Amino acid sequence: xxFFAHGSNHRVESVTYANYADESKRTAVxxxxxxxxxxxxxxxxxxxxxxxxxxxxxxxxxxxxxSGCGKTTLLRLIGGQxxxxxxxxxxxxxxxxxxxxxALYEVRKRMSMLFQSGALFSDMTVFDNVAFPIREHTNLxxxxxxxxxxxxxxxxxxxxxxxxxxxxxxxxxARRAALARSIALDPELIMYDEPFAGQDxxxxxxxxxxxxxxxxTLGLTSIVVSHDIHEVMSIADHVAIMANKQVxxxxxxxxxxxxxxxxxxxxxxxxxxxxxxFHYAATPYHEDLLGSSR
Amino acid sequence: MLRFFQQVGRDTLTTIRGIGExxxxxxxxxxxxxxxxxxxxxxxxxxxxxxxxxxLIILISGLFIGMVLAxxxxxxxxxxxxxxxxxxxxxxxxxxxxxxxxxxxxxxxRAGSALTAEIGLMRATEQLSxxxxxxxxxxxxxxxxxxxxxxISMPLLAFMFxxxxxxxxxxxxxxxxxxxxxxxxxxxxxxxxxxxxVMNGFIKSLVFAVVVTWIALYxxxxxxxxxxxxxxxxxxxVVYSSLAVLGLDFVLTALMFG
Numbered sequence: 001x002x003f004f005a006h007g008s009n010h011r012v013e014s015v016t017y018a019n020y021a022d023e024s025k026r027t028a029v030x031x032x033x034x035x036x037x038x039x040x041x042x043x044x045x046x047x048x049x050x051x052x053x054x055x056x057x058x059x060x061x062x063x064x065x066x067s068g069c070g071k072t073t074l075l076r077l078i079g080g081q082x083x084x085x086x087x088x089x090x091x092x093x094x095x096x097x098x099x100x101x102x103a104l105y106e107v108r109k110r111m112s113m114l115f116q117s118g119a120l121f122s123d124m125t126v127f128d129n130v131a132f133p134i135r136e137h138t139n140l141x142x143x144x145x146x147x148x149x150x151x152x153x154x155x156x157x158x159x160x161x162x163x164x165x166x167x168x169x170x171x172x173x174a175r176r177a178a179l180a181r182s183i184a185l186d187p188e189l190i191m192y193d194e195p196f197a198g199q200d201x202x203x204x205x206x207x208x209x210x211x212x213x214x215x216x217t218l219g220l221t222s223i224v225v226s227h228d229i230h231e232v233m234s235i236a237d238h239v240a241i242m243a244n245k246q247v248x249x250x251x252x253x254x255x256x257x258x259x260x261x262x263x264x265x266x267x268x269x270x271x272x273x274x275x276x277x278f279h280y281a282a283t284p285y286h287e288d289l290l291g292s293s294r
Numbered sequence: 295m296l297r298f299f300q301q302v303g304r305d306t307l308t309t310i311r312g313i314g315e316x317x318x319x320x321x322x323x324x325x326x327x328x329x330x331x332x333x334x335x336x337x338x339x340x341x342x343x344x345x346x347x348x349x350l351i352i353l354i355s356g357l358f359i360g361m362v363l364a365x366x367x368x369x370x371x372x373x374x375x376x377x378x379x380x381x382x383x384x385x386x387x388x389x390x391x392x393x394x395x396x397x398x399x400x401x402x403x404r405a406g407s408a409l410t411a412e413i414g415l416m417r418a419t420e421q422l423s424x425x426x427x428x429x430x431x432x433x434x435x436x437x438x439x440x441x442x443x444x445x446i447s448m449p450l451l452a453f454m455f456x457x458x459x460x461x462x463x464x465x466x467x468x469x470x471x472x473x474x475x476x477x478x479x480x481x482x483x484x485x486x487x488x489x490x491x492v493m494n495g496f497i498k499s500l501v502f503a504v505v506v507t508w509i510a511l512y513x514x515x516x517x518x519x520x521x522x523x524x525x526x527x528x529x530x531x532v533v534y535s536s537l538a539v540l541g542l543d544f545v546l547t548a549l550m551f552g
Contacts, residue, residue: 079427101322108429119424133428136332181428 032057032189032221033078038087040073047073048084049245055189055238060215060222062232064267065242066276071225072116074242075191078223079113080104091189109137112187116194118178120166126153126177127162133184152180156210172203176210183214190214192224196231204228208235229268233257241267243276316512323433323441323511336439344405344440345447349454351404352397356388356455359396360462363387367463368471377473381482384463385456389486389495390551393456395543398502401448402535406510409440410531413514414524422515437511444507445500452499494550501542506535 033055040048047070055061063071076082077089080096089096094107120129130149134140140148153159156176166174175195182190192211196204212235215222226232233239233253240250241264249256249264256264266274282288367383413436416422425432460482467473486492510531517527 076423081423081426105429105431108427111427113424113427115420115424117420119420121421122419133430136428136430 030057031055032092033223034088034090035074035077036088036090038077038084038089040070040077040082040084046245051087051242051245051247053240053247053250055221055223057221058215058219059237060211060224060235061238061240062236063223063225063240063242064227064229064232066267067227069242070245071242072193075113075193075223075225078189078191079108079111109185110187111189111191112182112185113191114175114178114182114193114195116197118166118174120169120174120178120181122166124165125162126158126164126166126169126180129166129177130162130181130184133181137185148184149180152184153177155183155214156180157206170203172199172206175199175203175207179207179210179214183218183220186218187220189221189223192222192226194226195224196226196228204231211235229270243267312512315516316508319433319437319512319515320441320508322431323437326431326434329434333439336435337442340439340443341447344409344443345451348401348404348447348451351400352451352455353458355396355400356393356458357462359392359455360384360388360459360464361466363392363459364463364466364471368467368473377467377471378477378481380463380467380473381478381480382485384467385460385482385486386491388456388459388463389491391495391543391547393452393459394495394498394502395539397448397452397455397499398506398539399536401444401451401503402506402510402532402539405444405447406506406531406535407528409444409507409510410514410517410528411524413437413440413511414517414519414527417515417517418519418524437515440511441507444510445503448503448506449496449499452495456495494546497550498543498546501546502539505538505542509535509538 031054035051035053038048038051039046040051051070051074053063063074065071073082077084078091078096080089080099083097091107091111096104096107099107120126121132124132127146127149130152131145134145134148138145149162150159153162156179158173158176158180161169161173161177166177169177179195195207195211199207208231211222211224214220224232224236236253238250239253239256240247241256242248243263249259249261251259257268259265263275265271266276272278283291363384364380367380368377371377371379371383413422416432416436422432422436425435464478468475468478513527513531513534517523
């Protein structure tokens with residue numbers, strides 16, 4: 001297990017421990033996650049029609065796309081909370097949808113997710129929230145757990161806020177506390193669901209820095225789902241853009257900026273109209289006005 | 295007409311699917327490797343929330359229902375010169391029927407609705423999803439302790455309800471209306487049978503505990519993660535639990551005393 005302290009001078013130190021997350025179990029594969037030809041629908045509504053993408057190991061992969069295109073759904077498919085109707089979702093070579101309940105929970109110990117809301121347990125302090133996964137999955141004595149938690153909180157700059165309850169935290173602090181909990185067991189993969197949503201510029205800057213540093217220091221693989229193009233492109237090594245129920249482009253930020261795909265350009269430039277239309281599909285305007293009353 | 299039958303068919307299928315899902319939820323929550331060291335503190339906490347915090351409403355309701363029973367019973371029995379039968383009338387009414395049934399109805403309104411709202415809010419704030427992603431099964435961690443807490447606490451609450459109700463009947467019948475003290479207790483003692491009356495009441499409250507807690511947990515776990523969704527789930531818990539308790543009470547009474 002790799003511990004690190006995030007000091008006031010923002011220097012990252014690392015210490016190597018061996019307890020829960022045995023480093024030898026980490027899988028050496030080129031792509032930690034491979035999504036192949038996934039079809040997924042909710043009821044009658046089709047969300048994906050043949051989505052394929054890769055998440056290179058040790059890199060920050062950004063998943064971007066218009067609202068409602070199913071970015072969060074992708075994270076839930078990787079985490080095994082949803083099952084596709086067709087296709088495979090592989091994590092470290094393991095096909096997640098084929099796993100039974102027990103095996104799925106075992107695999108989840110190797111991944112983590114930062115939810116948009118933070119999803120901190122409201123009846124626990126920040127300290128206990130971060131200690132929760134360690135207490136659940138290890139038999140470490142309390143003094144060791146306390147040391148680990150303090151180091152995780154120090155990494156996100158919240159060591160002094162351990163005794164606070166989630167309702168006493170600002171939005172940015174709650175997100176950072178949730179991040180500390182997400183890295184408590186040193187996962188191989190961490191998935192960030194809209195980590196910058198609703199954050200002020202200072203908090204956003206802190207989170208951008210944390211995501212990059214954590215990925216580098218802990219040797220993680222990160223998937224960041226976000227709309228914030230500037231922030232995400234600044235830290236991403238690999239970017240996938242989703243639209244029209246598919247991944248329309250993926251590659252390095254430079255490759256995407258140079259892409260001649262009009263949809264990619266519309267998304268990166270934030271144009272209000274283009275391949276993704278401004279108007280929701282409807283009958284012609286004049287017909288609608290001259291037709292029925294509704 | 296065809297639409298009516300379509301609607302009936304759709305509702306029937308939805309109900310059967312719901313019962314199936316609720317059964318799977320309960321089995322997955324309760325069947326698994328026992329983890330007494332982790333589960334015991336959670337159970338104690340839930341016993342406090344579900345059981346101890348419901349005590350006040352149960353005790354006060356029991357007291358007043360016992361007092362009303364005695365008052366109503368006395369006005370009828372005294373016409374036949376049978377006021378000595380007031381004790382067994384109050385005790386048997388409470389132990390066989392009112393104790394388990396009213397406790398279950400109050401439990402559904404007090405603790406059942408709270409369980410549904412709590413779990414529904416955990417769903418809405420992604421706490422259940424985050425548990426899943428931390429490889430902690432929310433069914434074992436959240437649902438199971440609450441279920442056992444309801445299962446353990448409701449029969450105890452029903453006994454308390456009956457005991458306090460009997461004392462309420464004693465205060466009104468003996469202290470206020472002048473029924474003979476010795477007759478009140480001795481006729482009650484002679485009339486109440488441990489197996490037939492007390493244990494059957496206990497079995498009823500166990501059945502109601504399972505049904506009410508199960509409905510409350512299932513409705514919370516499957517609530518739409520929105521304000522109207524949680525509101526609807528909470529209402530459904532109280533309505534479905536109450537109807538299930540009253541319906542099952544008839545069936546159990548017919549089997550036990552019919």
